[in-house]
Amino acid sequence: MHELSLADSMVHEIEEIIKKENARKVFSVTVEMGKFSGVEREPFEFAFPIVTEGTPLEDSNLEIEEVQGVVRCSDCRSDTILDIPFIKCGKCNSRNVSFVKGRDFLIKSLEIE
Amino acid sequence: MCLDCGCQEGNKKKYFEHQHDHPHGSHTHTHDKHTHEHSNKQTRILNIEHSVLAKNDTFAQKNRQWLRSKGIVTVNLISSPGSGKTTLLEKTLEKLNGKLECSVIVGDQSTDNDAKRLLDKCQNVFQIETHSSCHINAEQVGNALDAITNDKTQLLFIENVGNLICPAAFDLGEDFKIAILSTTEGEDKPVKYPVIFSDAQIVILTKTDLIPHLDWSFKKCQQSIQQINPGIFTFELSAKTGEGMDAWINYLEKLV
Numbered sequence: 428m429h430e431l432s433l434a435d436s437m438v439h440e441i442e443e444i445i446k447k448e449n450a451r452k453v454f455s456v457t458v459e460m461g462k463f464s465g466v467e468r469e470p471f472e473f474a475f476p477i478v479t480e481g482t483p484l485e486d487s488n489l490e491i492e493e494v495q496g497v498v499r500c501s502d503c504r505s506d507t508i509l510d511i512p513f514i515k516c517g518k519c520n521s522r523n524v525s526f527v528k529g530r531d532f533l534i535k536s537l538e539i540e
Numbered sequence: 541m542c543l544d545c546g547c548q549e550g551n552k553k554k555y556f557e558h559q560h561d562h563p564h565g566s567h568t569h570t571h572d573k574h575t576h577e578h579s580n581k582q583t584r585i586l587n588i589e590h591s592v593l594a595k596n597d598t599f600a601q602k603n604r605q606w607l608r609s610k611g612i613v614t615v616n617l618i619s620s621p622g623s624g625k626t627t628l629l630e631k632t633l634e635k636l637n638g639k640l641e642c643s644v645i646v647g648d649q650s651t652d653n654d655a656k657r658l659l660d661k662c663q664n665v666f667q668i669e670t671h672s673s674c675h676i677n678a679e680q681v682g683n684a685l686d687a688i689t690n691d692k693t694q695l696l697f698i699e700n701v702g703n704l705i706c707p708a709a710f711d712l713g714e715d716f717k718i719a720i721l722s723t724t725e726g727e728d729k730p731v732k733y734p735v736i737f738s739d740a741q742i743v744i745l746t747k748t749d750l751i752p753h754l755d756w757s758f759k760k761c762q763q764s765i766q767q768i769n770p771g772i773f774t775f776e777l778s779a780k781t782g783e784g785m786d787a788w789i790n791y792l793e794k795l796v
Contacts, residue, residue, distance in 0.1 A: 429673075429675055429710075432673055432674075432675075432677075433592055433709070436592055436593055436595060436596065439595060440590060440591075440592060440594055440595065444586070444588065444590065450586075454583055463735060463738075465706075465735040511734060512731040512734055512767060512768065514738060514767065514768055514769070514770065515770070522770030522771070531591070532591070532709075533589050533591055534591075534592060535587070535588065535589065536585055536588060537588065538583050538584070538585050538586075539584060539586055540584075
């Protein structure tokens with residue numbers, strides 16, 4: 428259940444951001460949640476209203492954009508969507524791949540006032 | 541007069557039933573009889589690409605720079621509870637005694653039982669009690685560094701909280717993440733918890749002395765690990781019998 432501490436971290440990060448922007452209220456938060464970021468959608472959604480209570484994010488809308496894992500193959504140079512639990516190239520089946528998408532957990536945009 | 545909004549057109553034209561949104565023709569509405577719910581908020585969209593863990597990452601980077609400036613190699617040991625991390629560390633510290641100067645940060649939700657066990661083998665042990673949290677964070681590690689390292693320190697072990705999910709997300713400033721998997725956990729753990737097994741630079745299979753008593757296949761376990769992290773090196777050992785420990789110790793000596 429590290430989603431609670433992640434949600435808490437996110438609130439602190441956003442509070443810092445809106446301070447710099449001279450904003451007083453956040454109406455919506457859009458996050459990018461990589462399928463391979465180790466963060467689960469449901470516990471994060473559960474934690475969000477708890478950690479935002481009494482903050483400028485209270486009652487804000489949480490939008491989660493889930494991002495598929497994408498790997499780049501060093502052999503055939505293709506980018507393919509990852510078919511968990513197999514970490515390999517979806518085109519040539521090579522295991523010589525590295526992540527290009529799906530590892531990140533980012534605050535993508537804020538609607539602020 | 542229009543009964544709906546009070547417009548003067550109503551004097552000239554017969555009142556008709558209409559919805560709020562309706563064609564106005566030449567007349568206009570004043571709002572003296574009712575209010576429109578206009579929102580006063582003036583919002584703007586701020587597009588950012590900001591890591592949720594930016595604060596932790598900053599602390600981790602600070603730790604990494606500090607540790608590298610001191611020439612200290614740091615390994616972050618991550619596993620399920622009960623995989624044998626502390627026993628492995630006890631035996632490792634025993635074998636490294638007189639060879640390498642080691643320090644240990646050990647994380648548990650509660651108690652300093654592990655630190656007490658390890659203090660017999662190493663003077664520089666720091667217990668982090670994480671309480672409600674399921675992982676160690678980089679700030680906690682940074683706060684411990686001064687207290688448990690000195691000019692001679694060469695190798696720092698971080699024994700993370702027993703958990704295969706959360707510690708994977710938190711960079712602590714380590715050089716290597718090592719995933720530990722015991723034979724009693726079944727062969728398919730790496731597939732079930734792919735994030736940590738794909739992040740790790742090394743996997744250690746522990747409790748190999750129990751293999752004869754288990755319905756456990758080395759081949760299946762290796763397949764599961766390689767499926768998630770192709771080409772990753774694994775150590776197979778038993779901290780209890782000492783089997784396979786030498787290769788692990790040699791590896792650590794070469795790291796420094």
